[in-house]
Amino acid sequence: MSQASDDFSKIGFARTFFLPALLIFLIPVVSLVFFLYIQNHYDEEARNEILQEIRADASLSAEDKAAAEALYINVPLSRLIMHPDFADIVTSQASFNYATFRWAIRLSLFSIIGGIVVFVLSALCVVASLRSQWVQYVSLSVSWHVLRIFGAAQVLIQGVLLFALSYWVTAFFFNIYVPKLMIIAGILALAAIAAVIKSIFIKLNNETVVEGTVIERDSSPALWQELSSICAKVKTEMPDQVIAGIDDNFFVTEQSLTVGEKKYSGRSLFVSLSLLKQMNGSEADAVLAHEMAHFSGNDTLYSQKISPLLVRYEHYLHGLYEGGVSLPIFYFMNCFRALYEVSLKRLSRSREFRADRIATEVTSPADMAGALLKIIAYSSYRAKVEQDIFNKEEVLENANVSQEIALGFDHYAGSFLSTPDVSLLQTSHPFDTHPSLVDRMQAVGCTLESPDSQVMLSAPGDGQWYRNIEGAEELENAQWQEYEDRFRAYHEESLPYRFLPETDAELAIVVKAFPEVQISGEEGLLTIDHAGIMHHPWESPVPFSEIQSCNMDDKGRLNFILAEGKPNKINLKKFMDSDQQRVIEAVERYYSRYLAAKAYQEHVKQAGTTEVEELADTET
Known part of the structure; x- marks a missing residue:
């Protein structure tokens, strides 16, 4: 079953990314074949005319005729006129035509050979990126710069080739040229070049906004003291700021964050007030030890370095996609972006398993497993509650998301493990992907099928870490109120788009x-x-x-x-x-x-x- 799935995955990748990437060779290959053909055609016509003139020239001796015939038979005119002694044997128009053919062939070859070289180089970078986070960052940085320059060059070259084809295809086969076709080709090429240039030089907004409240050290000393103890066990430095919010996840980052109207840099830890309330102290210890382990492994450092590259890459892809005739280059670049996603996810899984292992060593397998179960069950139930409320086809007086969760979560937790595909669920995260629940549970030495899993999930939390945050209840209620007001407003905006009024x-x-x-x-x-x-x-x-x-x-x-x-x-x-x-x-x-x-x-x-x-x- 696994082998069949892998084969299907390979076929799916080939169809979705690899085969479209080969379209980058379409225009240059067509141009190469076409311009070689018409160059040979012109050479053949010129050779026949020159040979007729030589044979008809009575002033030449038999020996001179033989030598001249041998020269023009063995050396095509397109090569001969490049020598200074023979440059003036053709008209200026013929010389211009031959120069066009010559440069079109050169550009086509450059495009094809460059595509092959960059393809191999980028593939090697992708393979190398699997070795470590440092190699992943270096290889992604190198390949990004190479691909960016290559992509821009390909857009320019293929735009020129497309314009040349728009004239010569009709001129050669039908002895006419179509100005409108040339203008359209020129406009398409210029539009693609403009789109790529814009995507390269446009200033991007990399601001990451986080909803929550920064917990100062003086306001919640108990929280920072407990966190210091966790950091000591994990052997890492303390975060620079702790942000408390109501999102259904925990995360750490070294990216700059905007909280409220203030920007924060350095190490940031986000804790979910709503989840801390559901956990007991040792489960929260496990979660926070997991997050601090990401600091100790430099995971957040490399995420901070790689993230801007990925944002640039995505924006560049968008420019190529919007460029129209640059679509073949888009597919080429997108293929490597997909390959890097495989690399990113693989190392991300390794980071998560490492952080889970450290958290398990600091606390216990049961604590880590219990925390995982409660986080994913809570997140799943919250999504269900919000969807049920949003589906209501009436104006909401109050959204009451938090109240619905509080009233129904215990009952939901009792049957959560029987939910279809529960083993495939993952914890949500704003920056990284995570392994599935079943894989993480097995890695810490627990299974979903064990009766202990249901016991851990159903056990009420003591909210120890929640109580360590001064004014946690007021903070949580205020954030829920703001969130529910936005939720209700968005729901009301969506209602008119649901009805073909019957009442x-x-x-x-x-x-x-x-x-x-x-x-x-x-x-x-x-x-x-x-x-x-x-x-x-x-x-x-x-x-x-x-x-x-x-x-x-x-x-x-x-x-x-x-x-x-x-x-x-x-x-x-x-x-x-x-x-x-x-x-x-x-x-x-x-x-x-x-x-x-x-x-x-x-x-x-x-x-x-x-x-x-x-x-x-x-x-x-």
């Missing part, structure tokens, strides 16, 4: 966000509401449900194709200049709302049908 309550929600819009024009009044469009020249209103497509023609008219095939038009030129954009934006916004609501209702209907079928299968 007065649903209609009121939609109309509140999408009131009727009226815009006057030369042809009369245009009215747009949640249900459709009414335009004075039309015989009747057009519901959004009857519109199959909408487009704008070159005469400035919005054309609506209806279900029965009849087109209805809105002539924008009949509106004031200041109102034309209002018409476009209103049509787009209101029609998009209808399409979103239609898709949502179809999804709900499909989900309901699936649930009924699953229930029937279960009963059967």
Whole structure:
């Protein structure tokens, strides 16, 4: 089973990343073959003409004719004219054509050979990156700079080749050239080059915002004292700041963070108030020992170094993707980004197992396993509660996420281990990936199937570390209130996009966000509401449900194709200049709302049908 899965994974990688990466050779290979062919064609024609002239020249002796014929037969004209003594035997136009062929062939070869060399070099860097975090950083840094320069060069070269092809393909085969085709090719090439240049030099915002409160040493001495004890056992230095929040994870980082309106640098530890409340003291010891172990292994140091490279890489990929004709280079670069992701995940797993091992040595296997179970169960339940609340199709007076979690978590924990695919769940983290729950449990010497696992999960926490934070309850409540206010506001914003109103309550929600819009024009009044469009020249209103497509023609008219095939038009030129954009934006916004609501209702209907079928299968 494992071997079959690995084979499928290899096939999937080849199809998704490797084969598309080979498209980088498409334009240069086509150019190389084409320009070699037409160069040989021109050489053959010129050779025949010159040989005819030589044979017809009565002034030449038989010996001179034989020597001249041998020269032009054995040396193609494209090579011969590069010698100063023969440069003037062709016209200036022919000389320019041959120079074009010569440079197109050179650029094609450079592109192909460069692609192969960079491919091999980058592959070696990826392989080397598996050795250690330091090698991973160095190899990623080297390959990033090489790939960036190579990618920019390829965009330029392939843009030039594409432009040359746009002229010579039609000129050679059909004896014509198409200016529009050349202009389009030129614009595409320039757009790709501009997109790449922009992605290289644009200033990126690397700010990482963390929601929480920085716990000062003077305000919670008990917390810092306990943390000092943990650091001593793990043999690492203390963090520079501790941030307490309500996210469902713990993490450490050396990246600069923004908390509130203040920036913090150095070593940062984030602790979850909500999770600390669920754990007993020894479980929290295990979690914090795990996090401090990342400091002792320089994990956060290399994450800090690698993260900006990855951000740059992703932005560069976006520029290549947006460049259009640079898509082949995008696929090439994306292949190596995917390979590096394999390397990053492998070393990330090693770091996590190392940190788990150290935490287990500092505390115990049971403490580490219990902490893992509670963190993942809590995170899973929180996601379920938030999804259930968000799915409610009514205006929420209060989100009450924290209250729902507090009331139902104990019951959920009792059945959590029977959840399908529970072994594959991972702890959430803003910077790294983690091994699955079953792998981490086995690594610390515990199993999910053991009765002890359910006992550890169900055991109530004493909240020892929670109590070590002065004013923890007030901090947590304030953060939950702010979070739930945002949650409720976002939920209310989403409601109008769910309904094709069938009740007065649903209609009121939609109309509140999408009131009727009226815009006057030369042809009369245009009215747009949640249900459709009414335009004075039309015989009747057009519901959004009857519109199959909408487009704008070159005469400035919005054309609506209806279900029965009849087109209805809105002539924008009949509106004031200041109102034309209002018409476009209103049509787009209101029609998009209808399409979103239609898709949502179809999804709900499909989900309901699936649930009924699953229930029937279960009963059967």
